[in-house]
Every structure is written in structure tokens, then in C-alpha cells.
Amino acid sequence: MNKNRFDNKLSHPGLAFQPLYKQVEEHVTQLIVEQRWKPGEMLPNEFQLASELNVSQGTVRKALNSLTAAKILNRKQGIGTFVSEHTGHHSLYRFFPLIADGKTPELPKAELLSVETHVATKQVAEALELAPKAKVIVLTRRRILNDEFCIAETIFLPHKYFAILEKQPEIPHTLYHFYQTQFNLTVRDTRDSIKAVLATKQDAEMLGINEGEPLLEVTRVTHSLDNKAIEFRLSRCRSDKYHYLVELG
Amino acid sequence: MNKNRFDNKLSHPGLAFQPLYKQVEEHVTQLIVEQRWKPGEMLPNEFQLASELNVSQGTVRKALNSLTAAKILNRKQGIGTFVSEHTGHHSLYRFFPLIADGKTPELPKAELLSVETHVATKQVAEALELAPKAKVIVLTRRRILNDEFCIAETIFLPHKYFAILEKQPEIPHTLYHFYQTQFNLTVRDTRDSIKAVLATKQDAEMLGINEGEPLLEVTRVTHSLDNKAIEFRLSRCRSDKYHYLVELG
Known part of the structure; x- marks a missing residue:
């Protein structure tokens, strides 16, 4: 030894x-x-x-x-x-808790709308343990279950870990597996804070619903195996036909 | 042996x-x-x-x-x-995920409003794996964090397991410990389905908020160690100053 x-x-x-x-x-x-x-x-x-x-x-x-x-x-x-590899169905589902009412868990598709580099806002910099005004890569996506938009999400990634992502020709749906294989960043845990909010005009356009409808707002901070804050994610989720499932015990 | x-x-x-x-x-x-x-x-x-x-x-x-x-x-x-005993702070918190924003987890107080016996509705009978029209004991409570009503909850218990509860002179705040010590029913796991809803007139009166404000609706089914469905709970939670926390990993 x-x-x-x-x-x-x-x-x-x-x-x-x-x-x-x-x-x-x-x-x-x-x-x-x-x-x-x-x-x-x-x-x-x-x-x-x-x-x-x-x-x-x-x-x-x-x-x-x-x-x-x-x-x-x-x-x-x-x-x-x-x-463990983040490919198995189990580990893909493990971090995706939105389920269509009365259905079995299913992995949603993702429609990538934009990939941009920005200066982190105060909230994002704090969540990602970054210096003020550090650069972040911002992905916006819509998630699709049963051929319907169910989540509008904005994902913030520290530029220092994900710089080469800007040059990737294709970004797959299963981001955690992508982080693991392309960036050697394995997701260890996620921490979701859930609130009920009213859909803004932008939410309504993104999700094809009416302004003022209730949505779940899920704010997620994700840490890697070596305890880096690697992702901050803001999800606005329909819950008229979907629910966020939590099993404790 | x-x-x-x-x-x-x-x-x-x-x-x-x-x-x-x-x-x-x-x-x-x-x-x-x-x-x-x-x-x-x-x-x-x-x-x-x-x-x-x-x-x-x-x-x-x-x-x-x-x-x-x-x-x-x-x-x-x-x-x-x-x-394990359901007394330790850890196990009491383990099943209570609503936290005041920016604060550390705290156990809410409970104000018991009523204890009644009813015939189970279809939804409640199914969730509790009861025969149609079986009897259930229904508790209504308000939960209090920081001297403010944060949750209006309705709790349904199978009469066949909890018959003597009607005669209890006092029902404590910490129900899971009460189930364990008085009824020999130890909570093994809970399953929460979370949706965003708009406050009804009744919610508004219970929680001192305005009708139409967004709330988290948490529908919980609880199983005991010997795999009985022992509790169905419907919680309507404020999330303007509180969030439901989920840690996965």
C-alpha cells in the first residue's frame, strides 16, 4: 500500500x-x-x-x-x-420526479431552445458557490411528456467546469449522463426547493397554458461526487395532469 | 433455533x-x-x-x-x-419537509380543529386499501411555523386500526410517535404527490390568506412496518414564505 x-x-x-x-x-x-x-x-x-x-x-x-x-x-x-453509471433507467429516473397522473414514471424528452453564456446573477452565483459576476452557461429547455410541454427549465452551469460545452455540436437529453461522460462530473445529490407559483405570460407561452394557472416551481442545486456545486436549475412545472412524487422512508 | x-x-x-x-x-x-x-x-x-x-x-x-x-x-x-423510535428529532423531521425560507428545519406546532368519524370517500378508501364505505377517523388540523398558519391538513385514519382514538382525551402534535406508542403502528414510509393549486375560500379562511393564492397540495399515503396503509393525509401548504425540501442522492 x-x-x-x-x-x-x-x-x-x-x-x-x-x-x-x-x-x-x-x-x-x-x-x-x-x-x-x-x-x-x-x-x-x-x-x-x-x-x-x-x-x-x-x-x-x-x-x-x-x-x-x-x-x-x-x-x-x-x-x-x-x-455506477448514470445510464441505467433507475439512475435516470432517480432525479426526475415529475410523473403524469395515473401513469408509471417515464423519462421526458427535451427540446433545447438556447445555449448562452452570461454573467451569473447574485442568486445563481451564490447557489453555485461562484465568485460574484462569474460566467455561467445557460441552457433553456422545454421538457415533453405524452407529447405535451410539461416543464420550462433554465439550467445554469459554471463556465469554469463546462467551458467546452459551448462548442459541443449536440447536447443530449440526459444531461447527468452527459456531465459524467464528457466532463467527468458525476451527480451525487440534488436538493430541490418546491413552491407553488402562478404562471407568468412567459410561462404561459412556453407551456401552452393560461397566464395565472398554478405551477410548481422547483429550484434545484446539484452537487458532484467531489462536492462541487455543478448545476443550478429552475423548473416551472405544470401540475394539472402531473405530480411531483416524493417517497420517504 | x-x-x-x-x-x-x-x-x-x-x-x-x-x-x-x-x-x-x-x-x-x-x-x-x-x-x-x-x-x-x-x-x-x-x-x-x-x-x-x-x-x-x-x-x-x-x-x-x-x-x-x-x-x-x-x-x-x-x-x-x-x-428506532419516532421521538428523536431526526425521525420527526424526516417526514416533515416544509421549511421557512432561509431558516433551518423546525417542527411545526399543530392546532387540532376536529376529530370525526365518517364513511370513506372512494378516493380515501382506495388510498387506504379499505372496503368501499369503510369507516375512517378524520382529523383536521392547522400547522403553525413562526406563529403563523402554514398548512391546513385533513388526516384520514382507518377506523379498524384507530378505533380507540375517538376516546383519547388528548391527541399530541407528533402523530407518528403517537401511532407508534399507542397503536403499535410504526411509520415505515410515506409517499407524497405534490401539485400546485389555487387557494379556495375555505383555504383562505383556514390560513389567513387570499383566495386564489397559489398553494402546494401534498397528498400523502403512509405505510407501517407491516405494510398496512395507515394514514391518508391531504395538506394545503403556503409556499410564499415556505418551501417543500427534497434531497435526493
């Missing part, structure tokens, strides 16, 4: 006094962030990891259990442990 | 072909449901459980990990594994 790895981790003040398995968990996460193990790749077995990291197999198992619970890794029974 | 326990579990068609740890998980859950282990009680250690259930310690650990992840059990480092 290369001792420097852990020495290096331990010198980080935020990581002091963590239980051993937590340190192993952070270390494995770091290896994924550094793409030593890529999305979809199989990890060495517990025995090999324990021996390489000079900890017990129980500690490795505890760390891998925790990363599996966080969906950063996934286990295939009798095969091994893999780095 | 009393072999009948597992034989009994295995004779249940829904449990056939489950991995061993899943069977142990179901079995431990059943023991909690039957109050063999009560909320707050410490479980025997892994070694004792493995020996009593005649499975390996690894299998017991896997089952307990899964129940801990589901928050049915909780671990206290160096002490042991306990049956």
Missing part, C-alpha cells in the same frame, strides 16, 4: 477523527473522481482492496456498503461491485 | 426465493411489528442473532445493515443496535 494516499487524506482538516471505514469511503470516492475507476468499471474484490489499503475486510465492506447505499457503487450478485 | 419461524416465513408465497438475508430482514421486521422488540430496545448482538436464527453472522449483518439504512434500526457506535 502506498501510505501517502492515506497520509494525504488525513492531512485534510475536514477528515480528521473519522472512523476508518469513512476514510476508506472518502478514498474510494476520490479514486472514482480521479477516474482511476471509471463509470461501469468493476472494483477489485474486498480481499484485494483490504490488502491494498491495509485495512480489514470488514472495514472495506462497511465502506462499500455505504457507497452502495449512496448509489455511487452498485453490486451485481455473484459478479462484483461496479462504479 | 425454532425452525418453525423460518418454515412459517417460507410458506408465505410472497417470500419464496428471497436471499437468506432478506428472509432474516423480514423476520426481524416481524419481531418488531409483534413488539417482541419494542421501540428504543436494544437487539441481541450479531453473534447471538446468528446463533438463534441458525444463519451466518455475515447474513445477520447484511440484514441489519439493510434495516439500518431503512432507519427501522439504528446503531450506536460501540453500544449496539436499537429499534
Whole structure:
């Protein structure tokens, strides 16, 4: 085992006094962030990891259990442990909670309306932990379920992480997979704040509804595996035929 | 080990072909449901459980990990594994997602307005998996955050599980803890469907706002540990100064 790895981790003040398995968990996460193990790749077995990291197999198992619970890794029974990829249907749905009433979850299509570079407003800079007036790439899209516009969304991405996005010939519908494969930014978690609002004239035009109809406004901040704020997203969602589903427990 | 326990579990068609740890998980859950282990009680250690259930310690650990992840059990480092109680601040907040803007989560107070017994409507009977026209106990409450009414809620409980509630002299604010301690019904999960609606005249009177203001309508179905639908709840929430928070990941 290369001792420097852990020495290096331990010198980080935020990581002091963590239980051993937590340190192993952070270390494995770091290896994924550094793409030593890529999305979809199989990890060495517990025995090999324990021996390489000079900890017990129980500690490795505890760390891998925790990363599996966080969906950063996934286990295939009798095969091994893999780095999660944001391609599987499960992980695509996981972060998309708007569902047509009485239907099963379905992934919406996206119509990309514009890609522009702007100076971040105060709200966006704060949410993305950027310096005031930092540059952001702004995508506007409409999402489509059942051949109907259901969401008008504005997505703000830090220019410092996504500079090359401006030059991409094509931007796919499944952005989180795109961030993972093209930018090595894997979504770890999202935080949605939901409010009820009245449709503005612009919402009404975007969604083909009447001004003043009630909409769900979902404000999302997304963090990557290495804890960067990578996306701020403002979604204005119809809920006359759709609902935002939350399962707790 | 009393072999009948597992034989009994295995004779249940829904449990056939489950991995061993899943069977142990179901079995431990059943023991909690039957109050063999009560909320707050410490479980025997892994070694004792493995020996009593005649499975390996690894299998017991896997089952307990899964129940801990589901928050049915909780671990206290160096002490042991306990049956979760719905008293801790964490578990009380866990199912209450409305937060005042810019504030930290706080548990709202409740003003109980009425307790009545009714015949279930079709929607309520379906949500609670009851026979048509089954009896339900209906509570209406207003929730209070920062000395202000923020939610008007109507709660429907199956009469068959909650009959004695009509005779309770006092109904506390923290219902889930009350269900657990008085009715032996532990909340396992909730499923919220969220829509944006316009305040009706009644909402306006209940919440001290204007008719036509946008509100979040949260429709919740709650299941117990033994998978009974125990509560249907309709909440009309202000979101002018509050937001519904969802953290995914």
C-alpha cells in the first residue's frame, strides 16, 4: 500500500477523527473522481482492496456498503461491485420526479431552445458557490411528456467546469449522463426547493397554458461526487395532469 | 433455533426465493411489528442473532445493515443496535419537509380543529386499501411555523386500526410517535404527490390568506412496518414564505 494516499487524506482538516471505514469511503470516492475507476468499471474484490489499503475486510465492506447505499457503487450478485453509471433507467429516473397522473414514471424528452453564456446573477452565483459576476452557461429547455410541454427549465452551469460545452455540436437529453461522460462530473445529490407559483405570460407561452394557472416551481442545486456545486436549475412545472412524487422512508 | 419461524416465513408465497438475508430482514421486521422488540430496545448482538436464527453472522449483518439504512434500526457506535423510535428529532423531521425560507428545519406546532368519524370517500378508501364505505377517523388540523398558519391538513385514519382514538382525551402534535406508542403502528414510509393549486375560500379562511393564492397540495399515503396503509393525509401548504425540501442522492 502506498501510505501517502492515506497520509494525504488525513492531512485534510475536514477528515480528521473519522472512523476508518469513512476514510476508506472518502478514498474510494476520490479514486472514482480521479477516474482511476471509471463509470461501469468493476472494483477489485474486498480481499484485494483490504490488502491494498491495509485495512480489514470488514472495514472495506462497511465502506462499500455505504457507497452502495449512496448509489455511487452498485453490486451485481455473484459478479462484483461496479462504479455506477448514470445510464441505467433507475439512475435516470432517480432525479426526475415529475410523473403524469395515473401513469408509471417515464423519462421526458427535451427540446433545447438556447445555449448562452452570461454573467451569473447574485442568486445563481451564490447557489453555485461562484465568485460574484462569474460566467455561467445557460441552457433553456422545454421538457415533453405524452407529447405535451410539461416543464420550462433554465439550467445554469459554471463556465469554469463546462467551458467546452459551448462548442459541443449536440447536447443530449440526459444531461447527468452527459456531465459524467464528457466532463467527468458525476451527480451525487440534488436538493430541490418546491413552491407553488402562478404562471407568468412567459410561462404561459412556453407551456401552452393560461397566464395565472398554478405551477410548481422547483429550484434545484446539484452537487458532484467531489462536492462541487455543478448545476443550478429552475423548473416551472405544470401540475394539472402531473405530480411531483416524493417517497420517504 | 425454532425452525418453525423460518418454515412459517417460507410458506408465505410472497417470500419464496428471497436471499437468506432478506428472509432474516423480514423476520426481524416481524419481531418488531409483534413488539417482541419494542421501540428504543436494544437487539441481541450479531453473534447471538446468528446463533438463534441458525444463519451466518455475515447474513445477520447484511440484514441489519439493510434495516439500518431503512432507519427501522439504528446503531450506536460501540453500544449496539436499537429499534428506532419516532421521538428523536431526526425521525420527526424526516417526514416533515416544509421549511421557512432561509431558516433551518423546525417542527411545526399543530392546532387540532376536529376529530370525526365518517364513511370513506372512494378516493380515501382506495388510498387506504379499505372496503368501499369503510369507516375512517378524520382529523383536521392547522400547522403553525413562526406563529403563523402554514398548512391546513385533513388526516384520514382507518377506523379498524384507530378505533380507540375517538376516546383519547388528548391527541399530541407528533402523530407518528403517537401511532407508534399507542397503536403499535410504526411509520415505515410515506409517499407524497405534490401539485400546485389555487387557494379556495375555505383555504383562505383556514390560513389567513387570499383566495386564489397559489398553494402546494401534498397528498400523502403512509405505510407501517407491516405494510398496512395507515394514514391518508391531504395538506394545503403556503409556499410564499415556505418551501417543500427534497434531497435526493
